[in-house]
Amino acid sequence: MQQLPDASGHFGQFGGRYVPETLMPALLELEEAYVTLKDNPDFQTEFQSYLREYVGRPNPLYYAERLTQTLGGAKIYLKREDLNHTGAHKINSAIGQILLARWMGKKRIIAETGAGQHGVATATVAAKFDMECEVYMGEEDIERQALNVFRMQLMGTKVVPVNSGSRTLKDAINACFRDWVTNVRTTYLLLGSVVGAHPYPMIVRDFQAIIGQEAKAQILEQEGKLPDCVVACVGGGSNSLGMFYPFYHDESVRLIGVEAAGESIRSGRHAAPLTAGSVGVFHGAKCYLLQEDDGQITPAHSISAGLDYPGVGPEHSYYRETGRAEYYPITDKEAVEGFQLLSETEGIIPALESAHAIAYLRELAPQLGKDKVIAVCLSGRGDKDVYTIAKELGITL
């Protein structure tokens, strides 16, 4: 069976390690440590035990009956990552990576964050494992995600504002790389998505694959068959890849990623590289990205800070190129409608990121018809987004 990524860290033409030489030995060391650890039964036992006792896994695969009825088509199941400790899927990989960091003898953790969910997850595990932690966050994101900034600070993490470039996730990642280049000997870079140089896209995917593994077992138990479609939102692409990867070889299952179309694809103000981007090299990997003709990176735009990223993971780029997965855009406005739809029909307030996936169901579920089954990754809960939504709806809180 084909290995993804291959021995040099590529997914077809995508991926690789496009980083300054200073970081190359660290990436090789990380890969070696990870390859050794991942098949170590003690490590797996410890990882699984934290997922169970600390994160609260397995979380339910929940039949969303009213949402299904409202949309009048395929049966919709929600993979409830929003019920994890810290309220999103990011904790899965944060636990795995901090165990890896501890095993490698690193004492200091750095991370980037957009919506703040990965920052919170990292701050959480850093507190639990008693490590020094700094999280880089764009100033624009600090403004729109004040709640998560304070949560990180409560847990003893230093949130470092990033005021360069577009002051969002991409610039936070730049700042992270610069810190890591400087402190590479003592510091573990705890990346939050399936992006960056090899081995990060592989490590984060493997730790997030628990989402799809559980969902697969749960749907087989509840429906007695595989789902027809698996749906998830895609920014960098960690919740979607965690959901997709265990279904990769199940060819009957359509894998559908939902990207942020921002104001609209035509406006150019969006975050949909798989829909409207081109191939380039960004943040250490070859992938689809938003760029100018001369190779400068175009800032992304999305109402959702967690999707506001001009690149996307190399494995998603490969899935798109090979046709294994399909990707569709959802605008800011549609995402807000998705947010309201799930809140009103199921009493579940989704993260704005996940609301993109929900919004796409309005098209997909009726199209598929009632005998079909969809499993959607509800990647996080929406408490952090209520101010943004209120503003969008013209309501003062």
Next chain:
Amino acid sequence: MNRIDKKFQELRRENTRAFMPYLCAGDPTPQLTTKLLLTLEEAGADLIELGVPFSDPIADGPTIQRASERALKHRTSLHQILDLVRELRQLTDIPIALMSYYNPIFRMGEGAFCEAARDAGVDGVIVPDLPVEEAQPLLEVAPMYNLATIFLVAPTSPPERMKNIAASSTGFIYCVSLTGVTGVRNTLSDEVAPMIAELRKHTDKPISVGFGVSTPEQAKQVAEVADGVIVGSAIINVVEEHINDEAKLLTAVKQFASELAAGVKA
């Protein structure tokens, strides 16, 4: 023969070291880049490292980040920079190495880039986010256009990597003096001398040191162990200081660069 090789041969014969200032093309304006480059040559530069500004320069500290942002305000593209070099070639024969992040080159295509660079009069290329493992497409075409491929060695590179990097490099090897990004430092990293000693075991190609070299005194220290001394941020700081007064800017840069050159040649 490539201008870079020729220059290092000349300097070796004279038993002296290369002073290699860095400029960010388009900073503060494309017109001034030409004047600055000629000024640096007058001040004693042996080779110019011409930076291609990039939106996301992960290997650069705040000084070169700001320079890149200023240059990108003029939408300075790789194509324009090649045009600029072509025009400069009417005025100077100084070796020029382009320092560009990989995406602008990848976007143009390695073959098209190397051909255009050669035609413009570029002598070498330095790509700070392209380790040798990913460089095959560039290594396949660059020699066809007589373009030097200059790779970076870092303090974290073990001997085995140094060997591979040295083998893939032509023109010279770029030794990163410290674990960190570009930018002015108060003292020279103490990792430089041991790193060069190790590197010399694997190669007799010229070795230049950059990142953090900030003063004539530091330039002198580096020149004691290396074949070339690269100074970037410290010069850009002078540019920034006089950004609204072109005459003063050029005078001040010339003064500082002359002091650096004197340090290198001391």
